[in-house]
Amino acid sequence: MIIQVRIDEEACTACGLCEETCPEVFEVNDVAVVKEDADFNAFEDEIREAADECPSEAIEVEED
Numbered sequence: 001m002i003i004q005v006r007i008d009e010e011a012c013t014a015c016g017l018c019e020e021t022c023p024e025v026f027e028v029n030d031v032a033v034v035k036e037d038a039d040f041n042a043f044e045d046e047i048r049e050a051a052d053e054c055p056s057e058a059i060e061v062e063e064d
């Protein structure tokens with residue numbers, strides 16, 4: 001179960017890929033952010049996919 005998702009703001013290049021993959025959880029403006037009310041359980045596969053595909057490896061997924 002995913003309990004936390006963090007963005008390394010120094011590494012993120014704001015490419016937008018994570019928002020394309022899972023707009024319910026990620027929002028990208030100047031930098032990617034995790035939406036405050038994001039439902040991690042409902043989008044586990046998409047979150048893992050976004051983390052795997054992030055070209056900067058800037059998405060950290062913490063699992064229980």
Ligand code: SF4
Pocket residue numbers: 007011012013014015016017018019028031032053054055056057058059
């Ligand atoms: S995919 Fe990675 S580098 Fe691109 S916006 Fe998302 S966190 Fe930033």
